[in-house]
Amino acid sequence: MSDTITRIDSGPRMSQAVVHGGVAYLAGQVGAEGGTVTEQTQAVLEKVDALLAKVGSDKTKLLTAQIWVANIATDFADMNAVWDAWVAPRHAPARWTGEAKLATTGYKVEIIVTAAV
Template sequence: MSQITRIDTNARMSQVVIVNGIAHLAGQVGAEGGTVTEQTTEILEKIDALLAKAGTDNKRLITAQIWCANMAEDFEEMNAVWDAWVPDGFAPARWTGEAVLATPGYRVEIVVTAAV
């Protein structure tokens, strides 16, 4: 039986669940109302902190799932921040889509997995 480790858990969810050497992060959002650049920057800072708690970092990303509230308006701006954050040669498998996010003030949500 695999050991499961949960980090920053509450009644609804865990921010990180580690199983079989893979850290699965919950979706991360930035402060409501910020620009796409501000939200993406904040999200990636949160992801860095959660990866550190799990004992890993952004050089060990496996997958990334990115949701934009409006692909036509937000995709390029989000990518500029993302591209600066991902270390050269360490890009994960990634998919990006458009979605209605939890509140209208959210423009970007990012979910990642990483090897521990």
């Protein structure tokens, strides 16, 4: 196993992705504030696709997905509809979903994934 650590799109506070030991760890991704849960989820998954491409991976190599929604009672079904259309058939990761107060009231969904590289 390599001791190399690669950081993608690093800033002073965080990196958008870190790769180590054949695993890519993506930071939590959010869409633009406002908009519907559907729109935000689509935007988040586009960001996930782009980051996975930067690290040499893709959604068929997802290991885990952690999803936070602002209101599970009203947002869960719409988020799942987008997720289900996006996730690669027969390549669904281990996944969990919870309700959380996100960084601002305009965010309705945040997704964090790990993937093999």
